Amino acid sequence: MIKVYNTLTREKEIFKSIIPGKINMYVCGPTVYNYIHIGNARSSIAFDVVRRYFEYRGYQVNYVSNFTDVDDKIIQRAREEGVDEMTIANKYANAFIEDTLPLNIQPATVRARATEVIPDIIVFVQDLINKGYAYEAKGDVYFRAKKFKGYGILAHQDLNEMAENAAGRLNDEEMTRKEDPIDFAVWKATQAEDEISWESPWGSGRPGWHIECSVMAQKYLSNTIDIHGGGIDLAFPHHTNEMAQSEAHTGQKFVNYWMHNGFVNVNNEKMSKSLGNFTTIHDMLKHYDDPMTIRLLLATTQYRRPINYSSDTLTQARVALDRIRTGYRNLSFRLTNADVGKDADLESAIKKQINIFEMAMDDDFNTPNALAAVFELVTLANTYADNKIVKIETVQYLLDTILLLLGVFGITELNDKPQITDAQKQLLAARVSARAAHDFELSDQIRQQLSESGIIVEDTTQGQRWHQA
Template identity: 55%
Template sequence: MVLKVYNSLTNKLENFEPIQARKVSMYVCGPTVYNYIHVGNARSVVAFDTIRRYFEYLGYDVNYVSNFTDVDDKMIKAVAEQGITVSELADKFIKAYFEDTKALNVEPATKNPRATDNIADIIAFVSDLIDKGYAYSVDGNVYYRARKFKTYGELGHEDLDTLESGASQHVSKEELKQKEDPIDFALWKAAKSGEISWDSPWGKGRPGWHIECSVMSTKYLGDNFDIHGGGIDLEFPHHENERAQSEAKTGEKFVNYWLHNGFVTVGDDDEKMSKSLGNFVTVHDLLQKVDPEVLRFMMSTTQYRRPVHFSQAGINEAATNLNKIQTAYRNLDYRLQDADADNDPKVDQEVRQIQADFQDAMDDDFNVQNGITEVYELAKLGNVYSERPVVFADTIKLIMQRLQQLTSIFGVDLKIGSFNDQEVENLIEERNQARADKNFARSDEIRDELKEQGIILEDTPQGTRFRRENKV
C-alpha cells in the first residue's frame, strides 16, 4: 500500500511523493513563547512527532524544522507586566518547552529557529515583496496586497468578499485608513514607544507573525518543501498568508502537502482548549500529576485530524491500554529464562501479518487508531504465546522487537531495566517464603507495602512477577 496523506489545500487524500527520494522536508509551526505550553499546544507537537516517527520507521530521512515565535503582541504585553525583556521571557519559556516536550518523548527538531535571530532575512524578504509590487509601506508599516495573489483564500477555502466584510468590522479605523484593502495583512509593524524594535528601511519596527514562518521555513528547507503542519486554527489566516507571501516572492509552489491537526477539547460541550478562553491546563502542571508516557500515549493514539477530548476518563483509559502492552512485553521477557532455542514458524508468520496490517493502517493518512489496534493484537498474541508450556526464544525476541518497534512510533519506549529492582525482588522472595511458611499475614503485608509504592504483584505458574502502575 502507498502512503496517502490528506492535503488541506485540496481536501483530498493524495499519494505521498517526496521531492527527494527517501527524504522528507517538514515544517511545523511552533509556539509563541510567552507562557508554558498547554495540552492543546502539545497535541500538535505530539501529532507531528508521531507522523515524523512513522516516516522514520518507513526509512525516510526527515529534516524537521519547528520555529519559536519570540516576539509578538502577547510577548510585548507580558514583558510590560513582568518588568523583564522580551529575550528573557523567551529564554525562560523556550527552556520550559524543551523540558516539557522531552518528558513527552518528543524527538528534537533538526532545527528550532527563533524569529529574532532572522530579522535581517525577514527585512530582505519584505523588501523583495515590495519590489515585486506585492507589498506597500505606510507610516512605517508594511502590508501585503492579498488580492494580488490570485489564489488567496484557496487554502482556507475562504471567499474574498466575505473576508472583506469581516475585516472591515474587526480592523481598527486607523489601520483601515492605512490599508489599500481591508483584507491586506501586516508584514512589518511600526514600533510603538518602549516596544522592542529593529531598524528597517521603513523605520523602527518588528516583523508581523506570518512573515516569520515564511522566512524561516524557506531559509532552512528551501523555496519548495514537502510538508507544512500545524493546528487547524492556523489554516487561515496564518498558513494562507504564509503561502501567499512565499509564492509571491519565489514564484514557486511553497508546500506540496498541508497537514492540520484537530483541537484538544474539554468539558461536556467539547469546547476548544485555549489560553484565550481560560480553559487550558499547562503540560508543566499536568506532568506533576500524570505519567508523561500516559499523556503521550493518550494524544498519539488519536488520528491527527481528529479532536482529542481531554478528560480524566481519557487519561485512565490510556493508562489501562498502555499497561496491557507493557505487561505483555514483560510477560515475554520473563519467559525468555526458560525458553528453548529455535523459533515457531507459525507464530512468526502471525507477527509478520500483524506488522503488515499495522503498516496498511498507518499508510491511510497516519491512522493511528487502527494502527494501535494492531499493536494490541500483537500484545494479545504475546500474552497467549507466553502462557504456553514450551516457548522458543527466537519467537519471543521477534514479538518483543516488533512490540518495541511499533510502540516507539507512538512515543512509548518499552523497557525492562526499570523493573529489575533488587529490593523488590528481595521482598518477593521474602513473601514467597512467608507463603511457604503459611505466614499469610506477612505475605499480605508485603503485597500491600509494594502496592503503596505502585508495584503490583502477579502470581503466575512460572512464578511471581511485578509491574509498576502508570501514574494517572
C-alpha cells in the first residue's frame, strides 16, 4: 500500500483514490512571465515522479497543471517590453514546454490556462457572493476568510497572527475596501487602461490568483480531487485560499491529499535574484550537455526535502548516472554472446531489489532508498557481465528491470545510440584485427585515433566495447 504525507494532517496516510484505479491530480504550474527557475523545475519533476510511480503501480492518472497567464508580474513585464500581456504569456508558456522537454517531464493530461476559464471564474465568484462568502468593494471582490470555518488549517497558522501580518501589508486604501485585513481578492478591478481585463457584473477587471486554480481544478477534474501538489511556499496563502473558496463554493471537501515539495537552495543559500544565484533551467540547458543529470539530481531527493544545487551536487549526480549507464552498457554487450536460458538465483536477487524499490516508493516516495535498490541492480549487472557464461533471459530481465525502475525517476534511455561514421566503423574493425594479430602497438594507435574522434574503446574479457565520449 502507498502512504502519502498529507500537509493538512501532518501525517503519512494510506492512499486510497476516490475512483478505484484512477487518480485526479492537480499541480500548480508557473506564472508565465519569465523562464522557469530550478525551483519550478524541482516541483515539476517531483510530481512527475509521483505520477510515474502511480502509473507504475497501475493507476490511470488524470494530471492537470496550469499556466497562470494573467497576473501582476505578467502585466509589469508586458509594460517593460512594450507588448501585450498575451505575447508575454505565450512566449514563456512555450519556453516552459521547450525547457521541460529535455528533462523528460511528461506533458500534463490538461495544461490549463487561466485566461481560458474567465466565464467559469465569474460564475464561481458570483456564487460566493450569493452565499455570503464574498463581497464587492469598488469593483474588487473579496472573500470573507474568517467566515470559512478552519481557515488557515492547511498551513497550520494562527488566524489572529495571520490577520496582524495582513494588516501590516495593507495601505490605507485597501484597508477601507476590506471588511477584514485577512480577506483576499477573488476579482480585481482594472487599475489602468493598458492592462488586460474582462467585463464582469462588478465592472472591468481580472481574476485574483487563487481563484484561477480553484476553477481549473473543478472544471477539468472534480469538486473533490485526490491530490493537489505544489511547492511548500504555496501552502499559504495560495492553497489555503484555494481550499477555503472551493469548499465554500461546492460545500464539499476540495482535496483528499495535499502534497508539497521542498525548496531548492543554491550553494546552501536560498535562491534569490538579490543574492545573484537565481538559476533558470533555460540557462542551465545552454551550458550543460546532459539534461538527464539535472533530472537525476532533482528526481532522486525525497520530494519533501530541500535540495542543495551546486556544481558539486551536479557532478555527483553525473557520476551516479555514468555509473548506471556503464553498468547497463556492460550487460547489454553480453546479449551478443549469451547462452539460452535463465539463472534462477540471479533472478531471485533481482526480484528482491524490485521489492526494496517498491517498499521505498510506497513510503511517501522515498526516492533515495529506491535509488539505492537501482544501484544494487547495477552492481549485479556489472558482476554478471564479467561471468564467462551468462543466460540471455536473465540478461534481458535485468536490463529491463533497471530501465523500468529508472523510468519512475524519468530516466528512460540508458543505451548510447551514437551516430558513427564509416571511417570510425573501419577503425573499430581494424583495431579488432590488430589485437587478434597481437599487434598491440597498432591497436593503441587506433584507440588514440578513435578517442580523438570522440569514440572511447574498452577492452574486456568478452571483447572490444565502445561508446561515445
